[in-house]
Every structure is written in structure tokens, then in C-alpha cells.
Amino acid sequence: MSAAPSRRTLVLGAGVIAASAALPGSSRADGPRTSHGLSSFGELKYPADFPNFAYVNPEAPRGGRFSAQLASTMGNQASDTFNTLNIYVLRGDGAAGMNLTFDSLMVRALDEPDALYGLLARSVEIAQDGLTYRFALRPQARFHDGSRLTAKDVAASLMLLKEKGHPEIAQVIRDMTEAVAEGDETVVVRFAPGRSRDLPLFVTTLPIFSQAYYEKRDFEASSLEPPLGSGPYRVGRIEAGRFIEFERVADYWAADLPVTIGQNNFDAIRYEYFRDRQVAFEAFKGGAFTFREEFTSRVWATGYDFPAVTEGRVRKEVVPDARPSGTQGWWINTRREAFRDARIREAIGLCFDFTWSNKNLMFGAYQRTASFFENSELKATGKPGREELALLDPMRADLPADVFGEPWSPPDSDGTGQDRALLSRAVALLREAGCTREGGTIRLPSGKPLEIEFLDNDPVFEPVTHPFIRNLGLIGIKGRIRLVDASQYQARLKDFDFDVTSRRYAGGMTPGPELREIYGSRAADTPGSNNLSGIANPAVDTLIAKVVDATSRIEMVHAARALDRVLRAGRYWVPMWYKADHRLALWDVYGRPAQGPAYDLGVPGVWWYDAAKARRIGRN
Numbered sequence: 001m002s003a004a005p006s007r008r009t010l011v012l013g014a015g016v017i018a019a020s021a022a023l024p025g026s027s028r029a030d031g032p033r034t035s036h037g038l039s040s041f042g043e044l045k046y047p048a049d050f051p052n053f054a055y056v057n058p059e060a061p062r063g064g065r066f067s068a069q070l071a072s073t074m075g076n077q078a079s080d081t082f083n084t085l086n087i088y089v090l091r092g093d094g095a096a097g098m099n100l101t102f103d104s105l106m107v108r109a110l111d112e113p114d115a116l117y118g119l120l121a122r123s124v125e126i127a128q129d130g131l132t133y134r135f136a137l138r139p140q141a142r143f144h145d146g147s148r149l150t151a152k153d154v155a156a157s158l159m160l161l162k163e164k165g166h167p168e169i170a171q172v173i174r175d176m177t178e179a180v181a182e183g184d185e186t187v188v189v190r191f192a193p194g195r196s197r198d199l200p201l202f203v204t205t206l207p208i209f210s211q212a213y214y215e216k217r218d219f220e221a222s223s224l225e226p227p228l229g230s231g232p233y234r235v236g237r238i239e240a241g242r243f244i245e246f247e248r249v250a251d252y253w254a255a256d257l258p259v260t261i262g263q264n265n266f267d268a269i270r271y272e273y274f275r276d277r278q279v280a281f282e283a284f285k286g287g288a289f290t291f292r293e294e295f296t297s298r299v300w301a302t303g304y305d306f307p308a309v310t311e312g313r314v315r316k317e318v319v320p321d322a323r324p325s326g327t328q329g330w331w332i333n334t335r336r337e338a339f340r341d342a343r344i345r346e347a348i349g350l351c352f353d354f355t356w357s358n359k360n361l362m363f364g365a366y367q368r369t370a371s372f373f374e375n376s377e378l379k380a381t382g383k384p385g386r387e388e389l390a391l392l393d394p395m396r397a398d399l400p401a402d403v404f405g406e407p408w409s410p411p412d413s414d415g416t417g418q419d420r421a422l423l424s425r426a427v428a429l430l431r432e433a434g435c436t437r438e439g440g441t442i443r444l445p446s447g448k449p450l451e452i453e454f455l456d457n458d459p460v461f462e463p464v465t466h467p468f469i470r471n472l473g474l475i476g477i478k479g480r481i482r483l484v485d486a487s488q489y490q491a492r493l494k495d496f497d498f499d500v501t502s503r504r505y506a507g508g509m510t511p512g513p514e515l516r517e518i519y520g521s522r523a524a525d526t527p528g529s530n531n532l533s534g535i536a537n538p539a540v541d542t543l544i545a546k547v548v549d550a551t552s553r554i555e556m557v558h559a560a561r562a563l564d565r566v567l568r569a570g571r572y573w574v575p576m577w578y579k580a581d582h583r584l585a586l587w588d589v590y591g592r593p594a595q596g597p598a599y600d601l602g603v604p605g606v607w608w609y610d611a612a613k614a615r616r617i618g619r620n
Helices: 151-164 199-204 277-285 297-302 342-349 354-361 386-398 420-432 459-474 486-494 514-519 538-549 553-569 611-616
Strands: 009-012 033-035 037-039 065-069 106-108 115-118 121-126 132-137 176-181 186-191 233-239 243-248 268-272 291-293 314-320 327-332 436-438 441-443 451-456 478-483 500-507 573-575 581-587
Touching: 037 199, 065 291, 115 121, 121 199, 132 151, 132 199, 151 176, 151 186, 176 199, 186 199, 342 420, 342 573, 354 459, 386 538, 386 553, 420 436, 451 459, 451 486, 459 478, 514 538, 538 553
Parallel strands: 009 500, 065 268, 451 478, 451 500
Antiparallel strands: 033 121, 037 115, 106 115, 121 132, 132 186, 176 186, 233 243, 243 268, 291 581, 314 581, 327 500, 327 573, 436 441
């Protein structure tokens, strides 16, 4: 089973970095502040004259190719097919790797929780009120056709994304009021009063497009025409739905900048697509692609006994993952009448026997997820402390009582697969919610039978979902799995046309405005948003604002813990499981720094092709 399924994954806080009132490099305390980088709460590891990031090999060789499957998605991407090269709009199924073709104002440092350093921007000046950011651009920035990238391109791109971008972007940047060019080398971005703490820094991570290119094209259209970019790679060969290749730009304008040295080392990067997981695994075994992150415990435990492994040509590695483990589970659509009552949702969750599934189906490889911020300091534990109570008490009348006790967690089962005590508790909850049982069928207060369709586009969870459904049947709830193709799956999610579906949201160290797109009330009715459960809770909105607007890390931690309590009390999902590491299978052709980044695998960015290793295993 999967700890991080090869399907849609939204990264919370990983690309959404926040700015604070205190910034290093400030010019003066009562005027505009200027810096070469930004972080959530003012800390920067690297000084203005740093030569390169500490987690890269500045002497890394260039050449060779990297090949893999798409493991996590963004924008409109699907994991098993693509029909457009525009991943930044709602329409179509976007191709893997397109972010490699575009530059942004700033880029993340992967060994800091939430720091950004200048790429297109050589510096940023922040007004005293925090509502105006003036970016000084690097004059050498160029698009792949040799044309200059100017402030007009930056301003036009940001406004285009606000007006026509994918909801994951457009919803987050709605309080960016304008972006305007002041000459060729200065772009000014303004924000509305009350904007979130994170918003300016999210803007700095957005892709920058050629204004001239999109003046002649419809930005929202699905297209397989390679767009004009400025990044380290350009689109090479493609076959829609099967593979896409990227070629390293030999004269990349930013190749010698501190934020790029030691990176972008492969001459070619290729992503393969497969509609079936077993077919994909067989392709890896045959060497069709050479990097695989294994998400299925059964395969990890029993599948790697083929000749290339026993001969040492393929290696298995387990790499610790210091990031929060995120939220993976079955998300229950509360927009539907059947699932509006939290007691019904809790009853559904009690029918999943994790202990039995983990032992019998997943080789005991996982731990049960309980928190929306699992495996991090943001997870609520024990009773709320003074700081959390200060946030929760004003809303006490509107919150469930268990918010103020131990945070709700899914109960441990007896591991029999049919825990009678938990199933009896589920029946009691259904009765409390006004349901009745007639002829072995649970009926809602309206008289309709309670039935659940588990929507998916991949059969990987079926071994776990089937016993879950059997237990639902024991208490009178009819369940069924509905497997559809990737395009239909995406379309139904965009329209919230489902009962229950599975997804993982990966967690970052500094969650920000993306929380609104996942859990906020406005997103609940926005087609294509990631608020799959339809959470529309004023208390959640209030606490998200506290997280987003926190001015210190400790303040953010307390707010996140309070938010965690309220979300867990809502029973919006049936939590699955997690494992705090990466399981990698590699054809032995790669090199990487001895000390990689703490908060990311750094692949393919800081890895390289090792020609000597490739010769040894006959893949040169």
C-alpha cells in the first residue's frame, strides 16, 4: 500500500514561503527594507555573497539522463496521462516537469524550513507597511529564444495567473492587487491591506512567462505546443500520454548564479507515463526508466527480487524524510446530504481496521495517521495549552466539546479485521444521527439508504478498501468502488461529483495561504479547488488566518495545533497511514551529494549522472 500514492499531491508550505516584518539586510528600521532573500520569520542561513547552497556539489559533472515517473502533481497534472503542456490552468491534464522550463523571482533553499533567495530578482525592497514589494531584476535574464526577460514579463505573468490561473494559484493570490513594471529591471507588486503573511513570498515562486508569447495565444487553452520559457530545461520529444523529455539549456542564463550552481546537471530528463502500476513496475525492472520511489509496501517487501537487484545493478535505499508526513486518507464529501452529520462520518471511519490492514496487507510498514500535521511539531497533542486556549476560547460555543480535550484520533482496533466494539460504536453513532436500520440497510433520516461510492482512478487501494467496504456492509452501509480513467476522475473531482475519494496532501514546515485552498470555506464552492471534503467552518477559517498571519514560528505552531484540533474534531476524513522516509529503487547510474538537503530529496535537481557507475552495469 501507499504512504504517498503516485497520484495528486499538493505540497503544503513547500513552495509557499512567508515573509515577516523583520528581514535580514534591512536598510533602516523605519523605512523600506532590502534583502537578497526572504523567510517566514526573518532567519536566513546564507549571506548575500554566498557562493552556492551547502547541499550541492558545485563540481558535479554534467551529462547523461534522468528518467522516472511523475510521483506528485501540481496544478492540473494527472499521474497517468497528459494532453497539455500548460499545467498552470484548470483545463486539461498537464504534463510532468513543465516547471523546469520556467524561472521565478526567487527559489527555495532546501536546507531551511522556509527561506527563499533571488533568481530572476537580485534583491527585493519591502515597504514599511508590507504592502509593496519592489523587485530588482537581473539584467542578464533571457528567454530560450534569446529575447530579454523584463519587468513587463513578470508583471504580465503575475496578473495573468491571478485572472486565469489554476484555482490553486488564483485563489491564493487574490489579495495581490497589482503587478506593474517600472522600466525593464524593476517590478512592483502591491497587496491589499490585511493580506496573508505568506502571500508576497508565494508570489515570488510563481512561473514567469513571455508576455509577447501569450499576446498571440490563449493562456487558458490546452496545447501541446512547447511554451517559451527561460528555465534550465526546454521541452524536447513528447508523445502525449506516454512520455515527455526535457533538454538542458546549454546557455542557460542563470547557470552560474549561487542559487543554481551544482544543479540541473542532467543533459536530459524524461518522465514516463503508465496507466497501470504493475506495468510501470515491469518497465522499471526492464530499465525503461531508472529512478523509482516505491510507495507500495507489498512491492517493496516482495517485488525487488529480480536479477538486476541481485546482481547489484539496481539498489534499494531508505532515506529519512524530515518533513511533516502530511495528510493521506479517504476524504468524505460533506456537500452531499448523506455526509453532513459528523457522527455519520465518524461511524464510517470506525469501519476501517487499520491494525488488521497494516499487518496483513502492508507488512506492518506504517503508522496510523491522526493529525493534519502528522510527524511534525504542528501536531496537536494532549489537552490544549494556554496559548491554544487563547485562540479557541472565543469560539467555544461553536466548537465540539472534544476540541478542548485530548485531540480526536482514530481508535486502535483489535486487529481482527472486524472489531465488534468499534462496529457497535459506529451503529450507535448512526442512531444518534437519526439513522434507522431496516432489513439490514441503514437509512438516513430522510429515508434514503446510506450508500458510499469510493471514487478512484487507480486500483492500488482496492486491497484495503474492500475489507473496509465489508465492514461497512456488516452495519448496513452499502459500499462500492468506482474506478474511472484519469480524465473522468479529474473532471469529477473538479465538480466535486463523488462521495469519497483518496488523496495525500504533503506537509511543509511553514504552512501558509494554501491552507485556505485545502480547508477554507471559500474554496469549498470553488470548482477545481482542493477542498475535497467541502469544509466550510468559520472556526477553521479563523484559525487558518492565525496560522497565515503569525509573526513568529512559535505563534504559528500554537495556531496550527489549534487548527489541527478543530479539523480533527470535524471527522472530515478517514485517515490512512504514513511512513517518515523515502523508499528509493535506483538503477546504479546516479551520483548525489554526501549530505543532501534536509527538507527535500533534491532529485533530480542536485543529483548527477555517474558515467563510471553506468559503465560498470552496462548502461553507458
